[in-house]
Amino acid sequence: SKFKGATVERRNPISENDLMNTPLNLPKMEEQIKFSLICQQIDKSKFIIQKQIKLLEELLEKKMNEYFGD
Secondary structure, three states: OOOOOOOOOOOOOOOHHHHHOOOOOOOOHHHHHHHHHHHHHHHHHHHHHHHHHHHHHHHHHHHHHHHHOO
């Protein structure tokens, strides 16, 4: 079989200096703002949908009680 399994390599720990000197590539501010606005819209949509689900569950319970009694 060609599969030899996983191997574990021993590595040196990452130092604070390594982290401080590692470049961090961030998207342009325009893209960050765009992403933030999309996230806000998703949150609003999620809230609206949760409200609709609650109303539909209440309607279902009301109709079940009407048809099958309490």
